[in-house]
Amino acid sequence: MRPAAARTQLTFVRTQLKNNTADRLESRSALPWPIQLAVPVASLITFGIHLLFSKKWPPLETRSYVLLFWEILGVSIVLSIAQSFWAGLRQWMRHMWPIFTAAILLLGLWDVITSGFHLLPLPYFPGPATVLRSLISDRALLLDSTWHSLVLLLSGYTLGVIVGLVSGVCIGWSTSVRYWGMPLLKVVGPIPATAWIPLAMVVSPSAIVSAAGLIALAVWFPVTMLTASGVSNTRASYLDVARTLGAGRAYLIFRIAIPAAVPNIFIGLFMGLGASFLTLVVAESVGVKSGLGWYVSWAQGWAEYGKVYAALIIMAAFFSTVMTLLFKLRDRVLVWQKGMIKW
């Protein structure tokens, strides 16, 4: 599953790059009317759907949902005006508007299915208005949970990355470390970190510490594996050239082998990040008494499914933000890999 995930990420990156060039070519021309109007029209449609069904199904306090549409409508009109003066914004809108439109229409579809025709059983599938209300009414606890998840994720991830880089470089560089380390890595690595949960609960004094350790373990394996393979596959001719330039061992490791392995290391970091999200949520819902994972199972215990979905939305935004930041970091570190300007 892990290599497949990495491949998907790579394809994703490549598509992103392609889109960027296409956008740059188009950015000069004006934004066509259908694109400009798509978002306001979609929000009016979805709003209409909501009005239609909220009359049919009255006892919901849905002011925030209604407000949301007025906001979307207002913002999209303001942006439509602003984009004629601002090429960067126009390019962004050209890229994002179709996606936003689809997202808003999906909200409408969701409304139709749940509050409209009750095609899905309540209380497990509340309508968007209910979820938004939960999101707003419980915002303090959600924010607090997000904060706890963030701290736990970052501490576990950082620990796993540091240990993984060190062990990966050692295994990749030294044949004797590889001889002893590889079998261990092959046997212990593939065990999902979550499988250690029962043991971790017993061994560790605090659930938070054991959760951070499990996240670190989940990250450690892919980072070690990819770092080791990157370092050991450093082109021999780079090392030869460096030797004839007077390089010692430190230079060969830190200035040749590790930079040469960076593209590989990033694949390991992405795979590790995916594994760390999974471990975080599972660890929070079974042991740790805070964080988004805990919030979801807690809300589910009270059958407050609006809150469950609210937490899932926060989780999606949170995780994809973290993922995007890692992509940004990668693009910055790997400028030398891209063929941006050609002389």
Added chain:
Amino acid sequence: MVMTNVAAGSALRVDEVRKSFAVPDAPGTRRLVLDGISFSMAAGELVSLVGPSGCGKSTLLRLIAGLDLPDAGDLLVGEEEILGPSAERGLVFQDPNLFPWLTVRRNIEAGLVARGVLHEKRHEVDEFTRLVGLGAFGSAYPHHLSGGMSQRVALARALINHPKVLLLDEPLGALDAFTRMRMQDEVLRLWENRRTTMLLVTHDIDEAIYMSDRILVMTRAPGRIDRTIDIKLLRPRDRTSDSFLRLRSQILEHLHFAGKAADV
């Protein structure tokens, strides 16, 4: 351009050097690649090494660079035996092998960083970047460069250490004919400025005649030095002059390649 610090080269002596490699298909057996190579070069000499593909030219250069050790025989720079790689012996391959994660400037200064002398010699980085005509490309990454530019960066990177011997393994082999001729002049200019001892492996007889003081011809594997041809033409040499062309056909005849391709 006037070089301020001309680093004189050193004499190189190769004495009865033998080298064999294990044959992967037949464990326990070894194949002899170099069978008693002997020659010497005076300080500041530019010598070409030609020979059929697979005769062990690159192997010999790796031995001189210190990247491999011979089975038997001696290799000496000046009075010093070659025991391992050193910044005194620069090596440039056919593939420039620039470090892709470093800019042109940082590639050129790699030798100074590796030896821990960047601080004292930082001024030389600009000097060498300009020397190879890449002043404007200091902050470009290698994937932005053409083949000829990359090879010039590789030359500057090797030269910044002021090596006593510069080993060139078909450095211009991958370039098109025009770039190659321009680069030959460029290498000659660097050599005349610095008087580095240079050993140049090439497949191109014209290049060997145009550039070197002497041509060493190797036999088919296992390689030995078959003969030495002195080139007494005055520099700058004219590729179309009668004496050049006469020498060329003589050498080709020697090599029993007359009437075939000019490339060995």
